[in-house]
Amino acid sequence: MRGAFVRTLIELAEQDPRILLLTGDLGYAALEPFLEKFPDRFFNVGVAEQNMVGVATGLAEAGFIPFVYSIVNFASLRPYEFIRNGPILHRLPVRIVGMGGGFEYGTAGMTHHGLEDVGVMRIQPGITLIAPADYEQTKTAFSVTWNLPGPVYYRLGKDDKTTIPGLGGRFELGRAQFIREGADLLIITMGSVTSEAAASAEALAVRGITSTVMVIASLTPPPVDDLTEALARFRLALTVEAHYVVGGIGSLVSEIIAERGLGCRVVRCGVRTVPDGVSGSQGYLYGMHHLSSTMLVTTALQALYSEGR
Amino acid sequence: MVFDSALLTEQTVFRKSIVVRVACDGCPELAMNSRECLRSMEKLSLSNGIRRIILEQSKRANVGHIGSALSVADIIAALYGHVLRISDPDNPDRDRFVLSKGHAALALYAALFLKGWMTSECLNTYCADGSLLGVHPEHALRGVDFSTGSLGHGLSLGAGAALAARLQRSSRRVFVLVSDAECNEGSLWEAVMFAAHHHLSNLIAIVDLNGQQAFGYTEQVLNLSPLVDRWRAFGWDAHQVDGHDTSAITEAVADLDVSSGPPHVLIAHTVFGNGVSYMKSKIKWHYWPMSDEEYRQALDEIGAMA
Numbered sequence: 001m002r003g004a005f006v007r008t009l010i011e012l013a014e015q016d017p018r019i020l021l022l023t024g025d026l027g028y029a030a031l032e033p034f035l036e037k038f039p040d041r042f043f044n045v046g047v048a049e050q051n052m053v054g055v056a057t058g059l060a061e062a063g064f065i066p067f068v069y070s071i072v073n074f075a076s077l078r079p080y081e082f083i084r085n086g087p088i089l090h091r092l093p094v095r096i097v098g099m100g101g102g103f104e105y106g107t108a109g110m111t112h113h114g115l116e117d118v119g120v121m122r123i124q125p126g127i128t129l130i131a132p133a134d135y136e137q138t139k140t141a142f143s144v145t146w147n148l149p150g151p152v153y154y155r156l157g158k159d160d161k162t163t164i165p166g167l168g169g170r171f172e173l174g175r176a177q178f179i180r181e182g183a184d185l186l187i188i189t190m191g192s193v194t195s196e197a198a199a200s201a202e203a204l205a206v207r208g209i210t211s212t213v214m215v216i217a218s219l220t221p222p223p224v225d226d227l228t229e230a231l232a233r234f235r236l237a238l239t240v241e242a243h244y245v246v247g248g249i250g251s252l253v254s255e256i257i258a259e260r261g262l263g264c265r266v267v268r269c270g271v272r273t274v275p276d277g278v279s280g281s282q283g284y285l286y287g288m289h290h291l292s293s294t295m296l297v298t299t300a301l302q303a304l305y306s307e308g309r
Numbered sequence: 310m311v312f313d314s315a316l317l318t319e320q321t322v323f324r325k326s327i328v329v330r331v332a333c334d335g336c337p338e339l340a341m342n343s344r345e346c347l348r349s350m351e352k353l354s355l356s357n358g359i360r361r362i363i364l365e366q367s368k369r370a371n372v373g374h375i376g377s378a379l380s381v382a383d384i385i386a387a388l389y390g391h392v393l394r395i396s397d398p399d400n401p402d403r404d405r406f407v408l409s410k411g412h413a414a415l416a417l418y419a420a421l422f423l424k425g426w427m428t429s430e431c432l433n434t435y436c437a438d439g440s441l442l443g444v445h446p447e448h449a450l451r452g453v454d455f456s457t458g459s460l461g462h463g464l465s466l467g468a469g470a471a472l473a474a475r476l477q478r479s480s481r482r483v484f485v486l487v488s489d490a491e492c493n494e495g496s497l498w499e500a501v502m503f504a505a506h507h508h509l510s511n512l513i514a515i516v517d518l519n520g521q522q523a524f525g526y527t528e529q530v531l532n533l534s535p536l537v538d539r540w541r542a543f544g545w546d547a548h549q550v551d552g553h554d555t556s557a558i559t560e561a562v563a564d565l566d567v568s569s570g571p572p573h574v575l576i577a578h579t580v581f582g583n584g585v586s587y588m589k590s591k592i593k594w595h596y597w598p599m600s601d602e603e604y605r606q607a608l609d610e611i612g613a614m615a
Contacts, residue, residue, distance in 0.1 A: 040476075043507075046499075046502070046503070046506075048499035048502070048503065050461075050465065050499055051465045051496060051500050051502075051503050054466050054468070054496070055465055055466075055468050055469035055472060055503060056469060057455075057465070057466055057469055058455075058465070058466045058468060058469020058472070058483075059470075059473045059476075060469075061405075061454070061455070061466075061469070062401075062470060062474065062477065063401070063473070064473060064476070081459060081462075082462060082496070085456065085458075085459050086462070089448075089456050090455065090456060
């Protein structure tokens with residue numbers, strides 16, 4: 001997704017001189033193509049993310065469309081109040097690009113795990129929130145949202161190789177994408193961990209359990225109609241996210257079920273404890289937090305069994 | 310100082326100033342010393358107009374932050390009277406002004422009113438239910454470039470605005486008024502480093518150095534000294550100025566090279582609650598509203614007794 005972001009941004013910047021790229025000293029071996037093409041429109045502001053967002057706000061007020069780039073936590077949590085009182089309060093088109101949601105920087109440890117960015121951005125009503133699942137969806141999502149009038153937060157993954165079967169690069173604001181249809185279980189997911197969710201559906205199918213799999217890349221605005229329609233058809237929904245279970249899609253789905261009075265039970269698969277004291281790859285940490293496809297299958301089978309299936 | 314014609318036209322908006330200028334021209338004593346005349350004229354006009362409005366509106370709304378607003382009344386008067394090139398608050402190529410110490414918004418509202426950009430009906434809604442005029446300024450109000458109130462934010466906004474002006478090859482300038490206690494904020498120094506690194510010579514920060522903050526005096530809370538040296542060490546062109554001398558502020562800005570070189574900071578020596586004897590340098594007046602008796606005395610002391 002990082003490659004998709006950089007390539008799409010270069011294409012857009014060729015067409016629109018308002019686009020600028022700011023980085024908080026991250027993006028080595030990734031952002032250089034933009035720097036080479038547009039040296040006057042690239043600013044490494046140093047390790048100073050609050051100032052980066054503040055500067056971007058001042059640039060946007062004057063008519064620019066600045067993209068600010070860092071690792072998820074340093075793009076969202078560190079400058080959070082600057083985002084709130086800057087582009088959100090002033091309704092300005094600053095684009096915040098957070099790289100590596102969830103455990104993508106696995107061995108880097110807790111400081112680099114992006115586990116609450118969706119939650120903190122989702123509670124702000126004035127910012128569009130996009131978390132694509134693969135390369136092609138990232139490209140489409142950027143081409144649809146780069147020119148929105150207000151601020152946008154993008155939660156991206158580093159992986160440019162994985163393709164989610166059935167997704168086909170689809171993206172629409174306020175809509176979800178269905179990548180699989182089945183009758184026994186509804187699986188709802190977002191971002192990079194979609195590949196695990198899709199693999200778990202495949203493994204369940206081998207056991208004769210069919211699932212509908214929904215990918216939500218447009219977190220804000222949320223796909224309320226798609227969710228309402230799908231949740232009404234199922235007694236059990238599994239939400240799968242590389243994020244704390246509070247604030248992300250588990251919360252979003254629960255809110256919709258409660259507000260619409262739907263009779264669907266939700267099992268939230270996500271991170272429930274502070275993931276400190278242990279180092280490991282993304283795959284290892286997925287397993288530890290029950291987000292690997294194998295663990296998701298186990299969780300799904302247990303939930304179906306407790307439903308009497 | 311070289312003004313363009315648009316600015317001269319715009320200055321005539323200060324109707325009170327013009328009235329006083331005529332009066333001064335007819336006054337032989339004052340005519341002998343035109344600079345003194347200018348100063349007294351300003352004191353009678355914009356500075357005191359701002360001070361009077363600060364007192365009137367604070368009393369009417371029964372709210373505080375009076376001392377902070379009085380501290381910057383003369384800086385705001387210099388900016389809106391002489392410095393800022395704003396033919397119209399909606400002109401995209403206007404100078405930008407960021408009141409980073411947003412809690413002094415009443416001084417800004419007073420200036421916007423005296424410039425003719427705000428009606429008295431609007432001004433009289435200060436802190437009322439449904440008003441656009443709160444204790445901290447909102448960008449939705451015509452004439453306010455940025456919403457502020459969270460300290461340590463404004464200089465980054467200003468640095469972005471200054472960079473934007475350069476990228477757009479505009480000669481507009483950006484002024485950011487920060488409080489001295491705001492220099493406690495680490496984010497302010499991020500912006501200080503950024504502006505110096507990028508040689509944002511069109512960025513002018515003014516520090517309202519009144520020596521006190523919400524819960525104490527700055528040297529007791531978190532010592533800023535030597536403040537001028539600190540800004541210089543970070544690569545800024547730093548100057549000290551009497552923050553209650555509008556002519557001195559105006560001249561100091563006029564002397565700055567805003568087309569090349571480092572960004573600029575004016576360390577403005579001010580007195581918290583300036584103009585009202587019992588408020589001077591008193592922590593209480595950061596938050597406290599005035600009693601009827603205190604209000605009458607304050608008006609009397611600034612020469613605005615009705």
